[in-house]
Amino acid sequence: MNNTTTIPGIQKGYYPLKILIIILLLLGLGLFPFISGNRFYISLITEMMIYGLLAMSLDVLLGYTGALSFMHNAYLGISAYVVGLFLIHISPTSLWLACFTGIIFTSLVALPVGWVQVRTGGLAFALLTLAFGMMFHTIVWKWYGVTGGDDGLMGMPNPDISLFGWNLGNTGNPVTIYLFTLIIVTICFFLTRRIINSPFGAVLEAIRENEDRASFVGINVRMYKLLGWMLACILASIAGALFILYKGYIGPSTMSAFAGAGVLMMVLLGGLGSLWGAFVGAAMFIYIQDYISTMSEHWEIYLGLVVIFLVLFLPTGFVGLGEHLKRFRKG
Amino acid sequence: MVELLCTENLCRSFGGVMATNRVCFSVDNQGLTSIIGPNGAGKTTFINIVTGKIGASSGKIFFKGKEITNKPTHELVKMGICRTFQINSIFENLSVFENLRIARQAKDGGSLRIFSSKQSLKTVTEKTWDLVERLGLKDLAARPAKNLAYGDQRVLEVAIAMAGDPEILFLDEPTAGMSPTETRQISKLIKGLANEICVVLVEHDMDLVMSISDRITVLQYGCTIAEGTPEEIRNNEQVREAYLGKEE
Numbered sequence: 001m002n003n004t005t006t007i008p009g010i011q012k013g014y015y016p017l018k019i020l021i022i023i024l025l026l027l028g029l030g031l032f033p034f035i036s037g038n039r040f041y042i043s044l045i046t047e048m049m050i051y052g053l054l055a056m057s058l059d060v061l062l063g064y065t066g067a068l069s070f071m072h073n074a075y076l077g078i079s080a081y082v083v084g085l086f087l088i089h090i091s092p093t094s095l096w097l098a099c100f101t102g103i104i105f106t107s108l109v110a111l112p113v114g115w116v117q118v119r120t121g122g123l124a125f126a127l128l129t130l131a132f133g134m135m136f137h138t139i140v141w142k143w144y145g146v147t148g149g150d151d152g153l154m155g156m157p158n159p160d161i162s163l164f165g166w167n168l169g170n171t172g173n174p175v176t177i178y179l180f181t182l183i184i185v186t187i188c189f190f191l192t193r194r195i196i197n198s199p200f201g202a203v204l205e206a207i208r209e210n211e212d213r214a215s216f217v218g219i220n221v222r223m224y225k226l227l228g229w230m231l232a233c234i235l236a237s238i239a240g241a242l243f244i245l246y247k248g249y250i251g252p253s254t255m256s257a258f259a260g261a262g263v264l265m266m267v268l269l270g271g272l273g274s275l276w277g278a279f280v281g282a283a284m285f286i287y288i289q290d291y292i293s294t295m296s297e298h299w300e301i302y303l304g305l306v307v308i309f310l311v312l313f314l315p316t317g318f319v320g321l322g323e324h325l326k327r328f329r330k331g
Numbered sequence: 332m333v334e335l336l337c338t339e340n341l342c343r344s345f346g347g348v349m350a351t352n353r354v355c356f357s358v359d360n361q362g363l364t365s366i367i368g369p370n371g372a373g374k375t376t377f378i379n380i381v382t383g384k385i386g387a388s389s390g391k392i393f394f395k396g397k398e399i400t401n402k403p404t405h406e407l408v409k410m411g412i413c414r415t416f417q418i419n420s421i422f423e424n425l426s427v428f429e430n431l432r433i434a435r436q437a438k439d440g441g442s443l444r445i446f447s448s449k450q451s452l453k454t455v456t457e458k459t460w461d462l463v464e465r466l467g468l469k470d471l472a473a474r475p476a477k478n479l480a481y482g483d484q485r486v487l488e489v490a491i492a493m494a495g496d497p498e499i500l501f502l503d504e505p506t507a508g509m510s511p512t513e514t515r516q517i518s519k520l521i522k523g524l525a526n527e528i529c530v531v532l533v534e535h536d537m538d539l540v541m542s543i544s545d546r547i548t549v550l551q552y553g554c555t556i557a558e559g560t561p562e563e564i565r566n567n568e569q570v571r572e573a574y575l576g577k578e579e
Binding site for chain 1 (some may be wrong): 382386403404405408411412413416419421423424425426428429432433434435437438441442443445446447448449450451452458468472473491492494495508
């Protein structure tokens with residue numbers, strides 16, 4: 001057998017079951033608004049998908065590069081504000097241009113921040129993300145004239161989504177924005193998966209495993225950490241653009257440290273280093289938040305208990321559940 | 332002739348302590364040079380400076396006649412200066428194959444390809460298989476590195492450094508914690524390597540050092556106190572003093 005070009009651990013070929021599950025899942029999600037028509041759930045799932053994308057971007061950073069960001073929501077927020085401001089002040093109909101501006105602006109902010117952050121490692125990196133995040137939070141909170149301060153960004157127009165002159169509907173319509181989010185998030189997911197399995201992704205994993213060794217096999221650790229950071233921030237900025245289109249509003253609390261911890265919890269709930277786990281984590285988090293907050297104002301307490309339970313008994317998150325059950329059955 | 336690597340008055344101090352003090356060291360294209368010395372002599376510090384892990388306080392390092400003092404590690408590795416560590420430094424959760432593949436990839440390039448698969452780097456994969464087969468790690472290739480026996484991890488440690496096709500390879504106590512059988516196995520590997528490239532070995536096992544070295548440099552308190560063939564070192568009065576203390 002000539003196996004000189006195969007890589008152990010990576011099986012070639014297709015998995016009919018896996019593909020079937022993905023198709024069924026996407027089909028189910030795609031048809032959901034037409035079957036159910038329950039606007040509450042349509043909107044809840046939209047939020048899950050958007051936060052899933054944000055959580056996935058943090059998973060790229062934490063699960064693959066090994067760098068912890070406490071306030072990744074800051075980059076969702078920056079992008080959302082920029083897209084919102086663009087639509088309000090510059091052009092209320094240029095949806096794509098607004099999104100593009102949001103992503104570019106966020107990248108321009110993230111680049112120097114990342115440049116500083118990658119000069120440190122471990123805890124110092126994490127603390128810097130917290131410091132920068134709080135700085136951004138304070139800016140949007142205090143800059144009344146531009147951001148609306150405490151009140152948030154008001155008066156967002158609802159642009160039409162059009163592609164090559166083909167009108168797909170208005171962002172004010174929950175079903176339209178649901179489907180739009182589904183498509184964009186799906187594309188982002190598969191692109192990210194592709195990137196993670198590329199030679200570039202392998203470098204990120206090597207850095208996560210052992211930064212020191214990575215530099216001693218000839219990897220420019222800082223540069224690749226910065227690239228990983230930028231990838232994570234760009235994904236977060238896409239989530240930000242979707243967020244403002246979906247909500248039509250953003251306030252400074254979305255960018256707070258508390259919300260940042262929430263994103264981190266989503267990733268941990270789902271499990272690190274799988275990408276799809278982040279979506280499961282986000283869905284669980286938002287569902288718990290929503291469900292408990294109907295019963296008690298202090299939903300954070302119950303969520304905290306759930307997280308403590310998970311950290312103690314299921315440290316690998318939802319992704320590790322299968323492995324856990326297997327071991328449990330064996331005894 | 333230009334030496335492969337040489338240092339000129341290399342110094343490094345920690346606080347007030349001169350861990351490396353005016354070390355002049357040079358090696359040629361091939362062969363095995365050992366660095367020995369009592370504990371705390373500055374052997375590892377010396378390797379750390381030369382391989383870019385820490386900076387030099389003063390002095391210069393030349394590689395093939397070009398100055399490389401205080402260059403970043405990853406650039407030195409690309410030039411052909413690789414090393415292993417005293418305490419295993421491997422990618423624990425990656426497979427043995429991936430440990431070597433990533434080292435090979437870092438050397439050959441292609442790390443910036445973000446949309447192609449790992450398999451698309453065909454020569455990287457092929458060269459990695461060559462190395463895996465050469466070192467007899469084929470059966471372990473798919474295993475996560477952390478599940479390997481300690482001795483095999485030690486071999487992997489050397490293999491990762493070899494994967495980068497070094498011209499000069501620094502081995503920091505490769506036999507630390509190994510059984511006599513494993514030591515024999517790895518010394519054979521080192522000897523084989525020394526026929527192709529320049530190997531610099533830091534080692535405490537005197538039998539091993541004396542039997543396989545071409546040349547030996549002895550350090551004490553950060554200074555070079557002797558330099559020569561194993562025979563010369565064995566009969567050197569100063570070296571005996573360093574190890575055994577002065578006769579009264």
